[in-house]
Amino acid sequence: MxxxxxxxxxxxxxxxxxxxxxxxxxxxxxxxxxxxxxxxxxxxxxxxxxxxxxxxxxxxxxxxxxxxxxxxxxxxxxxxxxxxxxxxxxxxxxxxxxxxxxxxxxxxxxxxxxxxxxxxxxxxxxxxxxxxxxxxxxxxxxxxxxxxxxxxxxxxxxxxxxxxxxxxxxxxxxxxxxxxxxxxxxxxxxxxxxxxxxxxxxxxxxxxxxxxxxxxxxxxxxxxxxxxxxxxxxxxxxxxxxxxxxxxxxxxxxxxxxxxxxxxxxxxxxxxxxxxxxxxxxxxxxxxxxxxxDTPSHTLGNAQAHIRLLSKLRLTLGIVRKIAEQNGIAQIPAVRDTIFGLGVRVAMVEALIVAQEARPQQWPDGYVSQDRQTMYATMSWTMEYYPEFVRIVRELLGSHPFQQPADVSVFDNPVTAHIFAKFSVGDSAQALERYKLMRIAWDLVGSEFASRHTQYEMFYAGPRHVTRGRSGYYFRWDVVDREAEKALARLGDYDRLVKNRARARG
Ligand SMILES: Cc1cc2nc3c(=O)[nH]c(=O)nc-3n(C[C@H](O)[C@H](O)[C@H](O)COP(=O)(O)OP(=O)(O)OC[C@H]3O[C@@H](n4cnc5c(N)ncnc54)[C@H](O)[C@@H]3O)c2cc1C
Structure with missing residues (x-):
C-alpha cells in the first residue's frame, strides 16, 4: 500500500x-x-x-x-x-x-x-x-x-x-x-x-x-x-x-x-x-x-541521513551564494575562495553517497547494503564537519540578517515599506525578496531552530566517540597494514641489512 x-x-x-x-x-x-x-x-x-x-x-x-x-x-x-x-x-x-x-x-x-x-x-x-x-x-x-x-x-x-x-x-x-x-x-x-x-x-x-x-x-x-x-x-x-x-x-x-x-x-x-x-x-x-x-539495519537506516544532509547542504550553499551576490561580495577572491571551499565539501558528500553504493556490502541470503567503511566514514566526517560548515556560512552572512526589519509587518505600513525598499536599493518587492532570503538563511544557521539542527547533525547517530569508534571498527585496517608491511619488507630483513652495509663499506 x-x-x-x-x-x-x-x-x-x-x-x-x-x-x-x-x-x-x-x-x-x-x-x-x-x-x-x-x-x-x-x-x-x-x-x-x-x-x-x-x-x-x-x-x-x-x-x-x-x-x-x-x-x-x-x-x-x-x-x-x-x-x-x-x-x-x-x-x-x-x-x-x-x-x-x-x-x-x-x-x-x-x-x-x-x-x-x-x-x-x-x-x-x-x-x-x-x-x-x-x-x-x-x-x-x-x-x-x-x-x-x-x-x-x-x-x-x-x-x-x-x-x-x-x-x-x-x-x-x-x-x-x-x-x-x-x-x-x-x-x-x-x-x-x-x-x-x-x-x-x-x-x-x-x-x-x-x-x-x-x-x-x-x-x-x-x-x-x-x-x-x-x-x-x-x-x-x-x-x-x-x-x-x-x-x-x-x-x-x-x-x-x-x-x-x-x-x-x-x-x-x-x-x-x-x-x-x-x-x-x-x-x-x-x-x-x-x-x-549484525544485520544491515544500521547501514540501510543511516544511508537516509547522508542523502538528506546533502539536500540541506545544497540549500544552504545556494542561499549563501545568492546573499553574497546581492551583497556585491561574491566576486571578491577571498569570498569566492570560501564559497568554492563550501562547494568542495558538498561535492564530497555527494561523492561519498555514490561510493557507499558502488561497492556494496554483501550479506547472507543475497542481501546487500551500502559499504560500511564508507558509510561510517561519511557519518563521522559529516557529524564533525557540519558545525564548521555552519560557522563558515555565518561568517559570510556578517550582520546582514540583523539589518532586516523586526518582522514582516514592515511591509504593511507604506512608510516603513518605502524606507526598507530604499535600504534594499530597490522597490518593496525586492525588499521582500531580500527579507525572505535572510530569514531562510538565519533559520538554516542562526535561529534556535537552526541551532537545534546543528546539534542534530552532531548527535543523530550518537556522540563523537561512538561514531568514531564505529568508523574504526569498520575501517579496512588490513589494507593499510599490508602497505606498511610491504614497505618494511622492501627494505629487507636484518641479515640483508648487515650484508648490504658490509658490501657498502667495501
Ligand atoms: C536533536 C537530536 C535529535 C536526536 N534524535 C534521536 C532519535 O531520534 N532517537 C534516539 O534514540 N536518539 C536521538 N538523539 C539522541 C542521541 O543519540 C544522543 O544525543 C547521543 O547518543 C548522546 O547521548 P546524550 O545526549 O545523552 O549525551 P551524553 O551521553 O551525556 O554525552 C554528552 C557528551 O559527553 C561526552 N562523553 C560522554 N561519554 C563519553 C565517553 N565515554 N568518552 C568521551 N566523551 C564522552 C561527549 O562529549 C558527549 O558528546 C538525538 C539527539 C539530538 C541532539
Whole structure:
C-alpha cells in the first residue's frame, strides 16, 4: 500500500499522550505546535503515492504482488539500493533535509533487520518471526516510525560510558535509575517502565521503536529490551521539547521553523504492556546490540541521513551564494575562495553517497547494503564537519540578517515599506525578496531552530566517540597494514641489512 498524505493525517489524528510543557495535546494534526510539520510529512506521502512517481519510488512486493514504498524493499543489488536512494532523495529534497527522521529513516532500520532475522533468534526466543511480521505490517500499511534507542542520563551503563582509559562506573553501581526496564513478564507479554531519549518525530509518527543502540553491560539484562508499539499505546507518554513551530511568528518570519520542526520528545513508558509479538529482543545484551549491527539495519537506516544532509547542504550553499551576490561580495577572491571551499565539501558528500553504493556490502541470503567503511566514514566526517560548515556560512552572512526589519509587518505600513525598499536599493518587492532570503538563511544557521539542527547533525547517530569508534571498527585496517608491511619488507630483513652495509663499506 502507498499511503496518501490524507490517509496519514487521518491515522495520527487525536492520538498519543503528548505533552508540551504542562499542556496535554488533544490533536497533533491541528495543534499550533505541530500542524504544519504534520502537513510537511503528509506532503511526503503525497509524493510517493502520486501515480507519476510510482515507478520511481515504489516496487512490487514479491510476497504480496502489491506496490509498496521502495523504502521497504529488502535490497539484493546495486539497483535495489538505488531504488531505495530515490525515496531518500525525493523526500530529502521535498523538505531540504530538515526532517532528520523523515518516515524513511526508521523504516529502513526495520527493513535491514528483516534482511537477517536469524540474529533475533540468537537465544532461541522465536523473535525472528516477530521482526519479519512487523516489517510486513509497516510495509503493507506504509507506516511512519520514530525511535528512542538511547538511555537517559544516569542510566547509561558501564559499557556505554566506557573509555579506553577508565570505565566510568562498575556493574555493581548499576541500580535504580530512570532508564527503561522490564518490570513484569507474563504469558501475554512484558511490562516496561522508564524513560528513553530522544524520539525525534515520534509526535508525528504512527509507531515508536524502543531499543538500545549503545552497548549494555552484564547486569543490564532488564534493559536489554527492544520492541515497537503504536505511539498511542496505553501508558506511553511523549514529552515534547520547546516547539519552534509554535514560536514562529509567521511563514515569512521563520520560514523553516514554521513548516519543518520535526519535534523531539522524551519517551516515558508508565508500565506499558508490550505483547510478545512486538518484542524483538529481551533479556540478552548481545541480541540488543546485534539486531542493529549484525544485520544491515544500521547501514540501510543511516544511508537516509547522508542523502538528506546533502539536500540541506545544497540549500544552504545556494542561499549563501545568492546573499553574497546581492551583497556585491561574491566576486571578491577571498569570498569566492570560501564559497568554492563550501562547494568542495558538498561535492564530497555527494561523492561519498555514490561510493557507499558502488561497492556494496554483501550479506547472507543475497542481501546487500551500502559499504560500511564508507558509510561510517561519511557519518563521522559529516557529524564533525557540519558545525564548521555552519560557522563558515555565518561568517559570510556578517550582520546582514540583523539589518532586516523586526518582522514582516514592515511591509504593511507604506512608510516603513518605502524606507526598507530604499535600504534594499530597490522597490518593496525586492525588499521582500531580500527579507525572505535572510530569514531562510538565519533559520538554516542562526535561529534556535537552526541551532537545534546543528546539534542534530552532531548527535543523530550518537556522540563523537561512538561514531568514531564505529568508523574504526569498520575501517579496512588490513589494507593499510599490508602497505606498511610491504614497505618494511622492501627494505629487507636484518641479515640483508648487515650484508648490504658490509658490501657498502667495501
Ligand atoms: C536533536 C537530536 C535529535 C536526536 N534524535 C534521536 C532519535 O531520534 N532517537 C534516539 O534514540 N536518539 C536521538 N538523539 C539522541 C542521541 O543519540 C544522543 O544525543 C547521543 O547518543 C548522546 O547521548 P546524550 O545526549 O545523552 O549525551 P551524553 O551521553 O551525556 O554525552 C554528552 C557528551 O559527553 C561526552 N562523553 C560522554 N561519554 C563519553 C565517553 N565515554 N568518552 C568521551 N566523551 C564522552 C561527549 O562529549 C558527549 O558528546 C538525538 C539527539 C539530538 C541532539
Amino acid at each position: 502507498l499511503r496518501t498524505g490524507k490517509q496519514y493525517v487521518d491515522a495520527i489524528k487525536c492520538r498519543a499522550d503528548v505533552y508540551v510543557g504542562g499542556e496535554r495535546v488533544k490533536d497533533v494534526t491541528t495543534h499550533p505546535a505541530f500542524r504544519n510539520s504534520v502537513a510537511s510529512v503528509a506532503r511526503l506521502y503525497d509524493v510517493t503515492s502520486d501515480p507519476k512517481n510510482r515507478d520511481r519510488l515504489s516496487y512490487v512486493e514479491a510476497e504480496t504482488g502489491t506496490r509498496c514504498n521502495s523504502i521497504f524493499l529488502r535490497p539484493r543489488s546495486v539497483d535495489d539500493l538505488a531504488a531505495r536512494r530515490r525515496v531518500h532523495e525525493a523526500w530529502g529534497d521535498e523538505t531540504w533535509g530538515l526532517l532528520g527522521r523523515s518516515p524513511d529513516h526508521v523504516a529502513a532500520f526495520i527493513t535491514g533487520m528483516a534482511c537477517k532475522p536469524d540474529v533475533f533468534d540468537l537465544h532461541n526466543q522465536g523473535f525472528s518471526r516477530n521482526i519479519t511480521d512487523y516489517w510486513r505490517y509497516i510495509r503493507d500499511n506504509d507506516l511512519y516510525l520514530a525511535y528512542a534507542v538511547v538511555p537517559p542520563a544516569g542510566a547509561k551503563g558501564s559499557e556505554a560510558v566506557a573509555t579506553p582509559q577508565k570505565k566510568a562506573s562498575t556493574d555493581s553501581q548499576w541500580g535504580e535509575n530512570a532508564g527503561l526496564r522490564v518490570v513484569k513478564e507474563d504469558d501475554s507479554g512484558i511490562t516496561v517502565w522508564g524513560f528513553k531519549i530522544l524520539a525525534t518525530a515520534a509526535i508525528l509518527a504512527d509507531e515508536v521503536l524502543v531499543g538500545n543502540v549503545l552497548p549494555l553491560a552484564p547486569g543490564e539484562e532488564k534493559s536489554a529490551i527492544t520492541f515497537a508499539l503504536p505511539v498511542d499505546a496505553p501508558g506511553l507518554k511523549l514529552l515534547s521539547r520547546r516547539p519552534y513551530e509554535k514560536l514562529a511568528l509567521s511563514e515569512l518570519d521563520d520560514p523553516l521553523a514554521y513548516r519543518y520542526d520535526e519535534t523531539d520528545a522524551v519517551v516515558f513508558c508508565d508500565n506499558v504492556k508490550v505483547p510478545w509479538e512486538r518484542v524483538f529482543a529481551h533479556n540478552h545484551i548481545d541480541t540488543a546490540r546485534a539486531i542493529f549491527y
